[in-house]
Amino acid sequence: MKLILTGATGLVGREVLRLALADARVTAIVAPVRKPMPAHPKLEAPLVDFDRLPAEAPWWQADAVICTLGTTMKAAGTRQAFRRVDHDYPLVVARLALAAGTRTYALNSAAGADAASRFFYNRVKGELERDLEALGFYSLTHVRPGLIGGERDVARAGEGAALRLLRVLAPVLPRRWRINPAPRIASALLEAALAAAPGVHVVTSEQLL
Numbered sequence: 001m002k003l004i005l006t007g008a009t010g011l012v013g014r015e016v017l018r019l020a021l022a023d024a025r026v027t028a029i030v031a032p033v034r035k036p037m038p039a040h041p042k043l044e045a046p047l048v049d050f051d052r053l054p055a056e057a058p059w060w061q062a063d064a065v066i067c068t069l070g071t072t073m074k075a076a077g078t079r080q081a082f083r084r085v086d087h088d089y090p091l092v093v094a095r096l097a098l099a100a101g102t103r104t105y106a107l108n109s110a111a112g113a114d115a116a117s118r119f120f121y122n123r124v125k126g127e128l129e130r131d132l133e134a135l136g137f138y139s140l141t142h143v144r145p146g147l148i149g150g151e152r153d154v155a156r157a158g159e160g161a162a163l164r165l166l167r168v169l170a171p172v173l174p175r176r177w178r179i180n181p182a183p184r185i186a187s188a189l190l191e192a193a194l195a196a197a198p199g200v201h202v203v204t205s206e207q208l209l
Contacts, residue, residue: 002028003193004059004102006093007068008045009033011148012108015186016066017043025194030059050089053096060100064139064193067093068108079120087128094132103138106192108185111146111205133200141192145180146205180208 003020007013008031020026021042030044031037032053037045044059050069067090076082094105113125129142188203 001026001064001194002062003030004062004065004097005029005031006065006090007070008037009035010068010070011182012185013068015182016068016189019186019190023190030062053092055096060096060102062097062102064104064106064196065093065097065102066106066189066193068189070108083124087124090128091131094135098135098137104193104196105132105137106141106143106189107132108189109142109144111144113142113144139196139198141201141203143185143188143192143203144205145185145208147179148185149179149181180205184208
């Protein structure tokens, strides 16, 4: 199977890449990135500008896309910039891959994703899920983690404090509020891409423990 992986340098994306490179079912991975990545026999990492993705690139033709693109409001700076990364880029990737014949898409979304939410973050995630569903993929999976556990390249102060608190309270918390480890999220994304079950599917935060 050939995979397209976007967001390969992020917390979850790195885990997806690690698992996919080690999985004999995956024969090739295309990971479009902004900066060079270490070479691997199974990996093609074209340098791209996500504002100007190459529509005619032959590597859009694959068996599945796994999308782990995402940012934070602090890193983005504005709502418009956040929406561009968390909604527009994943949607453009989906359209280009689908046009090239790729029929399966697995998205790292978020718990609470809802196009009608009054919370901006949840609304953007929900709008992306809605817009992806409108494209008509043969297989589409929304993986919805809560707070993600793992070591980021850039620490997030507020998130770090929340993670520490949730670790202490884990034994008494409802399952949906517990930390979802990045490797577990990555595994769910990869398995969804490999299984390519027809229709639209949701993997909840409770299923990622």
